[in-house]
Amino acid sequence: MSKHISNILLIYTGGTIGMIKNPKTGALMAFDFDKLQKNIPELRLLEHKISTISFEEPIDSSNMNIRYYQKITKMIEDNYEDFDGFVVLHGSDTMSYSSSVISFMLENLSKPIIFTGSQLPIGDLRTDAKENLITSIQLAGLKENGKSVITEVGLYFEYKLYRANRTTKLNAEHFEAFDSYNYPPLAESGVHLNINYPYLKKVNRRKKLLVHQDLSDQILVLKIFPGIGKEVLAHILDTSHIKAIILETFGSGNANTEDWFIHLLKKAIKEGKYVVNVTQCIGGSVNMGHYETSQDLKKIGVISGKDITTEAAVAKLMYLLPKDLSPKVFKTIFETSLRGEMK
Template identity: 30%
Template structure:
């Protein structure tokens, strides 16, 4: 795996040793940007200077891992982040990741799968306006994230605008509002007002810690639309480059089965070795046994994704392909709920 060339910068602020220790990993994003158009800046090196209240919450160390627009983040960066947390897991009580909003939900889901049963909070946050801007939301989000990282939260989550949502259930729901993230079908796992209210739905550690940082990017997501022609995608299947397909179907899992017959395309894909995971374009859960057209998908070898959202479906497929060589194990992993992702 080719590692990003940027060296990791480490900045430690010495505080009282009795305080919880929190590691802040900076990856880029709007929070640390400046200029017009916005571009990644060196603001992250001065986080504790810009938000001095952070030092009242925890003994903080900051590391600059990347300084990227999050649209440039991908599987190789998730692996680096996971490895940094794994190597530091005995030295810190919690972790905060400063990240751009556009792909934050993908990174949160990926880290949930890579750091299974870590047992410590991993809180991703960012901002809709830069830290140096007027009316910025960065200061509150960062302080909230650091405080959450000192609590007993054994999950990966996204902290934004006073709520913490599960990493495997998060989706970016708005490009402009300060409430940029939601977890449809799942209540936030924490709410931050005058007090911090942790949900009774927090997932306890369910087994031994398992570190699997690898992801296979040979995955495509396809949204079914009226009139979609399967022959458009046949060359991709024939090339052998595709290993996993996330199929966003209608409703509870239906796709065209007459003309054009998309189920025949799915059958050919599965027969060629491609794993096909079906999710819904709507809210709710997939049921591949409910309708004739959904049953035909199941008969073709597709896997029902339950209540998986797109971000978690894509990252889980990448994780399954990279970590489970036997097809039976891979399919069993995709069908199981390992980090609350299926809703």
């Protein structure tokens, strides 16, 4: 096999990209990925060798959970040595969450895992599915000197490849559904595939892949709003089985400065819960202590999410909570970039 030809494994989990319309009824039905090249003849023009694997029962991405994350990761682990790259076909609604989680589950990754999907079914006349799928395969198969160019989990949608754990879905109507406000695209597809080499993740290819299957779902995301009630917050923070709370705060990490608000958060932290501060803004970073309205949060031990997305914060907590870490070490590790998810 030529050093430019790659073995690519397509993993279909579900989602719009895997649907086609019944020409008689107009109803959407699941696409048979065993007949992929028959339905998408353009794939024959690609130089790469493509294999497919699918969930026995494809799911809507709204139903994605830890069990399915483990399933995707197991599929990749079981086939890791036999393939040069992987393309995960996934519903767009929760793709940023899933791809972020997978990025943490796979340590020392040295091969591309590209998540993609579509806004319209693959059989639709105006579909975006074909371009997203074809370019994702090209990116997953891209090699230089016989080695993969992309060595991380990416998300490709509408002509741009992003670092997956930097993305957020912003639009349910347009083909440009995703963006990454705090990190540039890794690649852009135009007349040529333009790779943004300085922003690609650098890896030590000699290190063996480590797969982390233990995840925790004992996480709460709480969006702070002006006028949030004391009793409501007290009730939420008192939930015994929650181990971590992601606070979506204002601007650069600002929140209520009233005594009761700070006291409730301090009490939760003393009880062993982790509180992570992320910004509600699509772009920008938490900078606790920069304004008076965040100084108290810093003093009581709230963890800074810096410029992490809420999706990646959820993923990182899922990954870190099962590990036996002291609160101090946990805070230090969370505030450190592990997979390129933050500055």
